[in-house]
Structure formats: structure tokens, C-alpha cells
Amino acid sequence: MELIAGVPLLFLTLTLIATSQASQVEKPLPIHPLRSAYGSGHDHHLHGISCASWRLGVEAYNLRDWKTVPSSCEAYVGHYMLGHLYRQDSKVVVDAAALYAQGLNLTKDGKDVWVFDIDETSLSNLPYFAKHGFGVEPYNATLSKQWVDTGKGPALPESLRLYKKLLSLGFKIVFLTGRQEVQRKITVTNLKEAGYHTWEKLILRSPEDTGTAIAYKSSKRKELEAHGYRILGNIGDQWSDILGSNVGQRTFKLPDPMYYIS
Template sequence: MGLAIILLSFLTHFTTSNAMDVHLLRPFSGIGDHPVTGVSCDSWRFAVETNNMRGWLTVPPTCENYIGNYMIGGHYRNDSAVVNAEAMKYVAGLELGSDGKDVWIFDIDETSLSNLPYYAHHGFGVEAYNDTSFNAWVRKSRAPALPESLKLYKRLMSLGIKVIFLSGRSEDTREATACNLKRVGYHTWEKLILRRNGDKSLAVMYKSGVRKTLVKQGYEIVGNIGDQWSDILGSPEGDRTFKLPDPMYYLS
């Protein structure tokens, strides 16, 4: 079932059960001021995506409806498609090695898989996330693929570029994560790397450390894609990095 169909079923249910206004998908231009900066929600999102706004914890309350409409409407998908198109152009010009060690790193949440059904249910602001409800969602293995990322994955596989999934998900979700990936079309991979249970290191240190290990093992990281800046910052980044949009949360 595609992302659009899954979201439609979620939104139909919530619209008929008096859910928050964001689920009604009313046109929202981004007006409404951020409570600290006083700028529009659209400008706040721009600052987030350019990594000028750092260390924030949740979407500002005045911007929750705007972010919900951005994510569920066509704008988010269009922005993701632009990133994917650039990745495809880059892939088309790659000169690959003959040792079979060329790899592309994919983040999972909001990169390979979309958790929009979860957020459509829980909202996009301060009340949206808690470990218990999100882990329960992960263990259902029902997250749809982000279509643009799946398209890129299939192209890479056709060229013989191996894929490594590198996620901040914990090791105890391995079975559910692998099941989810395969169910939506990511049928094979070189490695699925998850955090050790109890690892509390910063995401940027954890992921850059994994990439260092991969390079030491002889892999050539030809590409790296994620929704968080912490997915792609920190040496070695890879030959080329791609940042997908995600104004729902920030991981450092």
C-alpha cells in the first residue's frame, strides 16, 4: 500500500473523529509567528532545514498546524523529489570501482521509511512523540517507504552499488525493522546497522564513528542520505551527501 493511500486512511479516520485541525488539511500559508523569533513558520522551517536553527526540541505550538500541512500535503513530497532528482543525477555520473566495495548509506526513519502515519495520529507538536508509543509503532513494522528513497534504492541496486542502512534505532528493534524494510520493497542490503541497546552517544558521533569503521573495512562510501544533519555531518561524510526535509524533530 502506498504512502498516499495509508495517509488517506489515517486522515479519514481522524477527520471523522474530531482530530486536531491539522488533520483536516486546511490551506495554511505559514502565517503565524514563532513565539521566540517572531518570524513566520515558513521562515522557521527554512532555518531548520539549513541547519541555522539547532538544538530545538519540538515544533513551536504556533507552527504545529503549518508543519502538519507541509508534511501531509504535496510540499514535503515535492521537496523530497528534488533531493532525489539530484541524487539520481549524481549516481548517473559515478565511476565505480571493480572490487564491489562501493556503498551508499541510507538512514531509516524519515529517509527510507516514513513515520507520517504515526505523526498523523499523535500530532506534530510537543505531544507528538514519546518513546513508548513510538517504539510500539516501530514494532508493528507498518511504516511505508518514502517513495523517492525507494526509487533511489532500486537505481543503486541495479548498478551494483551496495546499500547500508545506518539507523539510530536500537538493536532490539532489528527484527521489526528488517521486516518493515523488506515489506515495503527494500529487499536486500549489505548491512543493517543499529545502535547498541543503551547507547546514548550523540547521533553525529555515533554515525560518523560507524562510517569510520566502514572505511577501515575497505568500503568506499559513494553516497550518504538522511533527513537529519547528524546523518551526514562528521568525518568521513562520504563522497556526496544528500539532506532530505524533516522539520518534525531535531537529532544532534
């Protein structure tokens, strides 16, 4: 069993899964036991700049094209992701999205859709990143694929709550991901086991889909609209999920200080 500072990694996964299956959790998660391995929450500094300010720059899209989390910020990012602030920040985004959705008058023709990204939006890869420095280590395509292929990504609780709310309002759900087409079967299994039981479309990247994430997702959204779908909402953890063309009527960005995709 993998250990992080003496704590089983499996405990992190089980905690996330249990939380994702809880119904309408209103209180933020208690601070995760693993957080002690990453400091007491005191800010760290990068060349005289606080890591909290670095994260703000990331979320405000002022810092772009960065490759890894600064090594001096590993403890800070780990504390943020494993503590309650990540959940609270996600709740603010989802609450705003749900309020917006409730105010819409849907056409009831089955063409009103909400686009969800998958990784760090619908499903969490935190068990993987906890083993790899919370983004401090350079991206490793082989190891990342091996993790995805386990099909054990737990649902992000706030995103699952939004998903259920949107279904109750009559939205159709479209999952649009940068995962490869060859990962469709395991992705379907993982989504369903995590609580996402139904959707209109699951769009994965084929070998013919070249270019940046922004270009790829823009083209897929354009295709959706060409088939008569109306994208009323669009949520993702990366700016590349919500930038480009055909982004939808409203976009919502979830926090993610662990990696950047252009």
C-alpha cells in the same frame, strides 16, 4: 480505528504504501485528503515570524537543538507533510542524488556503498506523527517504540526510487540507523515489506554505542571504511546523519521539520 478530524488514520497509511509501490512516479502526489484537517496552506506565525521561515531555518541548519515543533506551527507542518510540497522537496533531493550517482565510475569490486538512514529517509513514520501533532508533542520513547514495533512504516516513495536506481548502477546499500539492536527483526521485516529487498549491511545501535547520533554514526562509518568500503553517497533526514567524520564523498539531506536529533 483511529480518526483525524473524522478521517481514518488507516487511509493515510494505505495512501503512503500505495504510493511507495508505484513504479517511477514522475508527477507529485495530489494533495492528501487529510490536509483539510490542517488548514488551507496559509502560513502561520510564531511570535511574528512565519512558520515557513522557521522551517527554512531548520533545513538550513540555522535552528539547532530544538525540542518540539512550535505549537502555532502544527497546522503548517501538517499541511506541508500531507500535501505535495514534501514530496516535491524530496524529489529535488533524490533527483540530484541520482544524477550524481550516474556520473560515477564504480570499481565493480563490491565496495562502493551508499548509506541510507531509515526513519524519515527510507521508511516514513508519518502515520505516527499525524496522531501526535506532527512534532508538537514532546518525544515519547515508549509510544515511538510501539509504533516502530508494528512494522507498518511505509517506504518514502522518492527514497525507494533512489534505492532501486543505485542498485541498478551497482552500488551496495548500507542502512545505518539509530534504532536499537533489539528492533532488528521488525526492522528487517518492515524494510522488505516496504520494497527494500536487499542490502549489504543493516547497522543498528547496540547498548555499547553511547554518545550523540553524530558520534555514533561517525564511528560506524569509520568502521565501514576500515573494512575497505568506499562511501560514495550518504542520505538522511537529520543533519546528524550527514555531519561528523567519514561522511562520504557526497551527502544529501531530505526534508524533515517534525523533529531534531543531535
